[in-house]
Amino acid sequence: EWCADQMVGGGVINLSLASGTSSDGRDAMSLLVNALVADGIVVVVGAGNGGAEPGTIGSPAAAARAITVGAAAEWSGDPNDLWFSGGVYPAPFSARGPTADGRLKPDLLAPGVSIAAAYVENILTGPFPCWAPCYAVVSGTSMASPFVAGIAALMLEADGSLGPDDVRRILFATAQDRFPRAGKDPDTGYGLVDAFAAVEGAFGGTAPSSLASPSDVSGRATVPDHGEALILVDVVDPSKPLAITLTLDGRNGRLGWSPDL
Numbered sequence: 001e002w003c004a005d006q007m008v009g010g011g012v013i014n015l016s017l018a019s020g021t022s023s024d025g026r027d028a029m030s031l032l033v034n035a036l037v038a039d040g041i042v043v044v045v046g047a048g049n050g051g052a053e054p055g056t057i058g059s060p061a062a063a064a065r066a067i068t069v070g071a072a073a074e075w076s077g078d079p080n081d082l083w084f085s086g087g088v089y090p091a092p093f094s095a096r097g098p099t100a101d102g103r104l105k106p107d108l109l110a111p112g113v114s115i116a117a118a119y120v121e122n123i124l125t126g127p128f129p130c131w132a133p134c135y136a137v138v139s140g141t142s143m144a145s146p147f148v149a150g151i152a153a154l155m156l157e158a159d160g161s162l163g164p165d166d167v168r169r170i171l172f173a174t175a176q177d178r179f180p181r182a183g184k185d186p187d188t189g190y191g192l193v194d195a196f197a198a199v200e201g202a203f204g205g206t207a208p209s210s211l212a213s214p215s216d217v218s219g220r221a222t223v224p225d226h227g228e229a230l231i232l233v234d235v236v237d238p239s240k241p242l243a244i245t246l247t248l249d250g251r252n253g254r255l256g257w258s259p260d261l
Helices: 002-006 029-040 142-159 164-174 195-202
Strands: 011-015 041-046 067-073 108-111 115-118 135-138 251-253 256-258
Touching: 002 011, 011 251, 029 041, 041 142, 067 142, 067 164, 067 195, 115 142, 135 251, 142 164, 142 195, 164 195
Parallel strands: 011 041, 041 067, 067 108
Antiparallel strands: 115 135, 251 256
16 A cells, blocks of 8 residues: 555566465455556566465465466576576476466566575575675576566656556567467466566567477376376487476475475
């Protein structure tokens, strides 16, 4: 409400926060996000770090009018980080949809693995030590959503007449659908955000995708107890590198990760 009072006429709010339980988007925070958007404010929300099981989108990420952002790894990650990557893939911690009422969230993915950012050093710093002038390398959807909030601000700078629905439409239309299922899906939304294409779209122009997408294929299987599962992968070009990502649906409990593969 304070932000809305400061943003008469529009603006962008980033919310790097999330509840730990699935939401249908009718909780108080989600309804407030919808009201902010109705007032002309673009609201970008981190999807949460409860993945990779389905149905882990909480509040306020479940808000119908929020731009909900999951985390992706990308090429510039820290080699010392747990999720260091030589390519782009959905981060295993990034919350997945659908929402509790069956809607597809997240809407987009943005870089959220091994992101160096300003950090407040205090008793809550926890496992993320920082160095003067206090930066830390952190992974999470809290790191991904500010990328999209910043892009939205650049879009409004390009065309101040854009409303929240215009920003959503352009971001979704220009996202790189580089993940296995075509169209919006409950793991990656419309795909990886493309800042260049989105800002070009705000100017009224069109831009090609700024990164070429490799060919890909996906498969899903359930492994029975003491059994095995087979997922076939066709190698279409033996001269090119082949990358395979395995995501396990499980829980990180007191006794370690389950299932144990």
